[in-house]
Amino acid sequence: xxxxxxxxxxxxxxxxxxxxxEALTIVLAVGTTRSWRSSFYGVGAAIAVLAVLIAALGxxxxxxxxxxxxxxxxxxxxxxxxxxxxxxxxxxxxxxxxHDETATFAAxxxxxxxADERSVAGIDxxxxxxxxxxxxxxxxxxxxxxxxxGANQHRIGLAAAAAGVxxxxxxxxxxxxxxxxxxxxxxxxxxxxxxMLSSFGTFWGAEGAGASWPGGDAALLVIVPGLALASLGMVxxxxxxxxxxxxxxxxxxxxxxxxxx
Amino acid sequence: MSWVxxxxxxxxxxxxxxxxxxxxxxxxxxxxxxxIAGAGATAWWVMPIAVISLLALSLRRAAR
Numbered sequence: 410x411x412x413x414x415x416x417x418x419x420x421x422x423x424x425x426x427x428x429x430x431e432a433l434t435i436v437l438a439v440g441t442t443r444s445w446r447s448s449f450y451g452v453g454a455a456i457a458v459l460a461v462l463i464a465a466l467g468x469x470x471x472x473x474x475x476x477x478x479x480x481x482x483x484x485x486x487x488x489x490x491x492x493x494x495x496x497x498x499x500x501x502x503x504x505x506x507x508h509d510e511t512a513t514f515a516a517x518x519x520x521x522x523x524a525d526e527r528s529v530a531g532i533d534x535x536x537x538x539x540x541x542x543x544x545x546x547x548x549x550x551x552x553x554x555x556x557x558x559g560a561n562q563h564r565i566g567l568a569a570a571a572a573g574v575x576x577x578x579x580x581x582x583x584x585x586x587x588x589x590x591x592x593x594x595x596x597x598x599x600x601x602x603x604x605m606l607s608s609f610g611t612f613w614g615a616e617g618a619g620a621s622w623p624g625g626d627a628a629l630l631v632i633v634p635g636l637a638l639a640s641l642g643m644v645x646x647x648x649x650x651x652x653x654x655x656x657x658x659x660x661x662x663x664x665x666x667x668x669x670x
Numbered sequence: 671m672s673w674v675x676x677x678x679x680x681x682x683x684x685x686x687x688x689x690x691x692x693x694x695x696x697x698x699x700x701x702x703x704x705x706i707a708g709a710g711a712t713a714w715w716v717m718p719i720a721v722i723s724l725l726a727l728s729l730r731r732a733a734r
Contacts, residue, residue, distance in 0.1 A: 480700055480704075483700070484696055484697060484700055485685075487696045487721065488685060488686065488687075488692070488693045488696055491689075491692050491696070491721070491724060491725055491728065492687045492689070492692075494725060495689065495692075495725065495728050495729060495732065498725075498729055499729065499732055499733075502733075504732070504733055505732075549684065550684075607721055607725075610696075610721075611717045611718055611721050614696075614699075614700050614703070614717055615700075615703050615713065615714050615716070615717040617700075618700050618701075618703040618704040618707060618713070619703070619704055619707030619708060619713065620703050620706075620707045620712075620713035620714040620716070620717070621707075621714060622714050623714065628714070632718065635718070636718075636721065636722070639722050639725075640725070643725065643726060643729055647729060647733055650733065651733075
């Protein structure tokens, strides 16, 4: 396995694990409070829709000319990657709340208990729809990542296998603990995925637009750590700006209190 | 036609998210790279500078 293929597999594995943890929380909440059978039908239907999407779009992407494919894939990975990275940096700097799977599980459980009982052909409509929606929405982004990474390297099979391993690991962990996976370092994983997606997007986007990287594929060995360091620097910058703003607010409050006295 | 609108809104939200400026910046950076490379000059440096600048600007907007 080449370095680029390893990067592909690792990126898909991490991205899929994060999304699978979030989907598992919804399925667990609905399954335990409503109906496991209906939840599993919802999960199955969502996986079928995602599989059709991958089967339909995969060949269309791989049949594109290489440079056009790289510009499209690079652009998409950058738009997605920068979104992941931006949220992860804001969370690491304390400017956005961390994703709390325990709180999400409690909210989903309460909503499932209070929802109407409505069955269609013996299937609990609420449990089916919530599981379907949860898995489909969390899975869509992974499907795009699997397709773009896989198509660009002509290794959709490898990308799909990495996604399968991630789902299997998360499901096994979920069955083992029978609770939402609250201890998964979700933000660190999102940070890593954001760096990988943005780095590969930068590399492939520039190549597709006609640029040549010094050192060829080896340029990724500089781009990935370079972007990771720049992003960590931005976390430190935001933390420092936040601390300075808080100190200024405290000083203003003290000055106002002094004037009143 | 409401389902067409909601589908388009869903696709926009899914692909672009809550920061359309960054998405436009990515497209512009790819265009500049293509122009420079098309003129026969070295163009690989455009994307790393653009990506780090776009991320920093996006974070500054979000932190305000």
